[in-house]
Amino acid sequence: MRLSEHSYRTVTSLAGPILFLENVRNAKIGEVVNVKTGEGRNIEGEVLSIDRGKVLIEVYGESQGLDLGHTSVVFTDSVKKIPLSRDIVGRSFNGSFEPIDGLPMYIPDRYEAITGVPINPASRSGPEEFISTGLSVIDGLNTLVKGQKLPVFSASGLPSREVVAFILKHATTLAAEKNFMVIFAALGLSFHDYSFYMETLQQMASGYTAFITMADDPVMERLLAPRYALTVAEYLAFEHDMDVLVIMTDMTNYCDALREIATARKELPGRRGYPGYMYSDLASLYERAGRVNGKSGSVTMLPVLTMPEDDITHPIPDLTGYITEGQIVLSRELHQKSIFPPVDALPCLSRLMNSGIGKGKTREDHRIVANLLYKYYAKGRKLRKLEAIIGREGLSSDDRVMLDFADGFEKHFIHQGEKPRDIFQTLDEGRNILAQFSLDLP
Amino acid sequence: MSGKITGISGPVVTTDMQGLKLNEKVSVGCGKLTGEAIRIEKAQAVIQVYEDTRGVGLHEPVTATGMPLHVRLGPGMLSEMYDGLQRPLERLLAEQGPFLIAGKEVDVLDYSRTWKHVPLKSEGDTLLQGEFFGYVEEGSFRHYLAYPTSSQSSRGDGKRPSKRRIASIKEGAFTLGEPLGTLDDGTEFFAWHDWPVRIPKPFKKKATSNEPLITGQRSIDLMFPIARGGTAVMPGGFGTGKTVLEQSIAKYADVDIVIYVGCGERGNEMADLIEEFRVLSDPWASKPLMERTVLVVNTSNMPVAAREASIYTAVTIAEYYRDMGFHVLLLADSLSRWAEAMREISASLEEMPGEEGYPTYLSSRLAGFFERAGVVETISGRNGSLTMILSVSPAGADFTEPVTQACLRATGASLILDTSLAYSRHYPAINWNQSYSLYTTELSEYFKEKVAEQWPALQVRCREILQKEESLKEVIEIIGVSGLQDDDRLLITIAEKIRTELLSQNAFSDDAFSPPEKTFSIMERIIRFYDMAESRLKNGEPLEDVLKEGGTAV
Numbered sequence: 001m002r003l004s005e006h007s008y009r010t011v012t013s014l015a016g017p018i019l020f021l022e023n024v025r026n027a028k029i030g031e032v033v034n035v036k037t038g039e040g041r042n043i044e045g046e047v048l049s050i051d052r053g054k055v056l057i058e059v060y061g062e063s064q065g066l067d068l069g070h071t072s073v074v075f076t077d078s079v080k081k082i083p084l085s086r087d088i089v090g091r092s093f094n095g096s097f098e099p100i101d102g103l104p105m106y107i108p109d110r111y112e113a114i115t116g117v118p119i120n121p122a123s124r125s126g127p128e129e130f131i132s133t134g135l136s137v138i139d140g141l142n143t144l145v146k147g148q149k150l151p152v153f154s155a156s157g158l159p160s161r162e163v164v165a166f167i168l169k170h171a172t173t174l175a176a177e178k179n180f181m182v183i184f185a186a187l188g189l190s191f192h193d194y195s196f197y198m199e200t201l202q203q204m205a206s207g208y209t210a211f212i213t214m215a216d217d218p219v220m221e222r223l224l225a226p227r228y229a230l231t232v233a234e235y236l237a238f239e240h241d242m243d244v245l246v247i248m249t250d251m252t253n254y255c256d257a258l259r260e261i262a263t264a265r266k267e268l269p270g271r272r273g274y275p276g277y278m279y280s281d282l283a284s285l286y287e288r289a290g291r292v293n294g295k296s297g298s299v300t301m302l303p304v305l306t307m308p309e310d311d312i313t314h315p316i317p318d319l320t321g322y323i324t325e326g327q328i329v330l331s332r333e334l335h336q337k338s339i340f341p342p343v344d345a346l347p348c349l350s351r352l353m354n355s356g357i358g359k360g361k362t363r364e365d366h367r368i369v370a371n372l373l374y375k376y377y378a379k380g381r382k383l384r385k386l387e388a389i390i391g392r393e394g395l396s397s398d399d400r401v402m403l404d405f406a407d408g409f410e411k412h413f414i415h416q417g418e419k420p421r422d423i424f425q426t427l428d429e430g431r432n433i434l435a436q437f438s439l440d441l442p
Numbered sequence: 443m444s445g446k447i448t449g450i451s452g453p454v455v456t457t458d459m460q461g462l463k464l465n466e467k468v469s470v471g472c473g474k475l476t477g478e479a480i481r482i483e484k485a486q487a488v489i490q491v492y493e494d495t496r497g498v499g500l501h502e503p504v505t506a507t508g509m510p511l512h513v514r515l516g517p518g519m520l521s522e523m524y525d526g527l528q529r530p531l532e533r534l535l536a537e538q539g540p541f542l543i544a545g546k547e548v549d550v551l552d553y554s555r556t557w558k559h560v561p562l563k564s565e566g567d568t569l570l571q572g573e574f575f576g577y578v579e580e581g582s583f584r585h586y587l588a589y590p591t592s593s594q595s596s597r598g599d600g601k602r603p604s605k606r607r608i609a610s611i612k613e614g615a616f617t618l619g620e621p622l623g624t625l626d627d628g629t630e631f632f633a634w635h636d637w638p639v640r641i642p643k644p645f646k647k648k649a650t651s652n653e654p655l656i657t658g659q660r661s662i663d664l665m666f667p668i669a670r671g672g673t674a675v676m677p678g679g680f681g682t683g684k685t686v687l688e689q690s691i692a693k694y695a696d697v698d699i700v701i702y703v704g705c706g707e708r709g710n711e712m713a714d715l716i717e718e719f720r721v722l723s724d725p726w727a728s729k730p731l732m733e734r735t736v737l738v739v740n741t742s743n744m745p746v747a748a749r750e751a752s753i754y755t756a757v758t759i760a761e762y763y764r765d766m767g768f769h770v771l772l773l774a775d776s777l778s779r780w781a782e783a784m785r786e787i788s789a790s791l792e793e794m795p796g797e798e799g800y801p802t803y804l805s806s807r808l809a810g811f812f813e814r815a816g817v818v819e820t821i822s823g824r825n826g827s828l829t830m831i832l833s834v835s836p837a838g839a840d841f842t843e844p845v846t847q848a849c850l851r852a853t854g855a856s857l858i859l860d861t862s863l864a865y866s867r868h869y870p871a872i873n874w875n876q877s878y879s880l881y882t883t884e885l886s887e888y889f890k891e892k893v894a895e896q897w898p899a900l901q902v903r904c905r906e907i908l909q910k911e912e913s914l915k916e917v918i919e920i921i922g923v924s925g926l927q928d929d930d931r932l933l934i935t936i937a938e939k940i941r942t943e944l945l946s947q948n949a950f951s952d953d954a955f956s957p958p959e960k961t962f963s964i965m966e967r968i969i970r971f972y973d974m975a976e977s978r979l980k981n982g983e984p985l986e987d988v989l990k991e992g993g994t995a996v
Binding site: 024025026027028029030031048049050051052079113115117118119120121122123124125126127147148238267268269270271276277279280283284286287288289290292293294295313314315318319321322323325326327346347349351352354355367371374375378379382386389390394395396399 | 448449450451452456494495496497498499500501523531532534535539540541542543679680681685704706708709710711712713714716717739741742743744746779782785786789795798799835837838839840865866867918919920921922923924925950
């Protein structure tokens, strides 16, 4: 602990959100600083690296108007913390953790550092409780379970908003939960998207907390908002036994912000200019999902990202897929066929599905129905390519059945419009389609 | 010896401390974080810190420990779960709750547990370095206790180990804190010893192996067998089933001890694995799987530098058991995260980057690590083996990236996991055209002798059929299946049977483990059917009739 407040006016260079300071006597990594501009504006910042007296600071807010002579920097001797309280449910905040719903700040229960601490792998309990989203293609084929992190891979022009809104409206666990709530982190959203999401949230029966950074807010705030969201989520899940679903959109904006800041720091760029530590950085967010032994709450995560150029091998979806427990991939082709949700079942995956389905969890025939639907749909999709070359006539009768199955599967199983299905309806629908084409049933 | 922190950048700390040795373990800051000296200059030393440096400040103290970064080896490691620095996670959980707080020191081994020592030597006997003086029973294993070799003479060959006489040796119950005896020069010896992780444990000599490590996975044992003491990598994009395959191998492999490293991977998967391993039993011996397993876990959100250390920690523990004459399997998921950790540290050291930002020593580090595998005659004259099966996660599923390429050059088998196979739910998604094993010929004698005379011959036929199918595919794309000759259509049917009945295996069913005998009988059934069908076809019977029993026409 330092007894007096340290203040410096020794700024030697300024570039974007980066600020160099000299002759600092005492500084800590990650320490929060208050940067005061000549006009008396106050901006928060953080110590990034220290080399003897030279300190590199990154400011969170708008750095415009800073100068060398009048800027002063105050060191606070504390890492970035946010106030926590149960009263946060139902509130909305901006990227500086200020309420934007017109209400005053609540009285905090305590403060917590936003970077979080890793969960001891020995204390994690395996996710196995089914969450129903109301969407057949997810519930039936790529089941989401409590404590999982399952991203939605979208592409520009695809209805990721509507898919997320659908899940928000209909997500429940099998045993109806009173303690279910949603935390929404908007990362660099346009006003159009923002108003859509806020409208959805307000219609929801369960509680929500929102952290909103808009497209024109400082990019640093995009790096902070998901950390606020997750710190609050951990607090509510592990201290107030709530089942928290964290929705973060759009992670592509987050990664671009990360790249922008890394470039400003003059770091060596990695693939496509993104920093080499992007994997670790994303993991420090995604891995905060989970359940802990002996606690009934859970943090489940549904990040949404836009694949640039529809390319799933782009670093953002690629690194995300390596960390998360599966992915839900939206397809332009299905969207053009007016199928909603336009989820391409083949590249989708839920790694934790096996532990969340079956007798006592969903239904006994779940695994086998899902396997059969997958098998025939994959076959049908493969044959479509062949059909394009040699025509339908060149295919055997068995193959034609597969082709028709693939169409029927898309139209009746994947497509469901606005109507939610519970898991039993989903499995029955699957069995219906199999029966329709007289394919073997379990 | 101590100094002060003069600079911090990410996991790298500089200090003004003098007299540090390279790779010496140091304690950093008021929080006593673990670090390792990785660069030493006249005026300053650079330290890589294995824990989160957030909150560490300038002028905080740095203390040297006089030891290189090491692991403590002794009884009680089996069924433990360690982090990358060998801190026992279950005991950390009991002490500090569900979240990991940096800088916490916990004893690696459990000093309260009582063991029963059975001496193999008595007073007056000579004791060589690396020689066993006794053993304890650990679960169903006889855990041999050795007088440690000096890590300075680590090359194993050449130098004569020093010879001492035993002045006293204890028998019966003891805890790890007590010495088990003394030598004539007064030094005490314990049931445990420390070993620097970056130095391979010595052995007498290395041998080549003609014995396979049976994994219970048909596509591996049959098509791409791995030799005991060999190295195999499994590169694959995300969602291709690397983790599931690694875990299946951990469950069913025919080895004594399994060391599983979760390096920069998912926490939930590790939780799943532990739950499963507690329940499942070892198919080769009736006891819980956990009893033969040591887990080293550094999930992706745990500190990056400890991820770099975790691989070395694990391989040193593996060598320790190898030296007792056990067959040890080291599984790591994934090596790419290890390489990326190296890249992150290299970047914060401002080293000149090589390909894709990886340090230029990437391939030599990898190759040096792979060389720690092998079948060896140990110092004590036993035969032990250390086999490695490691997954690689190439960015964008692009196998031309540096980590995959460096691994392919240095390892004996490569099991390429294919995204399109995984999308059509063919698991394990091992691509049969691109994968290879350099051990196939060496191991064919074993399979001939121990499983079936025809093993190698039928294996070659399977490969030929799959090869022909591949070339026929192009034809089908132009003229359709119906345009093919009957014998080609038969071949396509057989190839499909090989793919679906022989090569694919559901990791969550009873079929998850397939002993070589079962593998052979499936293969034989398919090939026998093929021969029969082919001869009936030659006799003029129509294809549809021929396929009636045992398969449908494509």
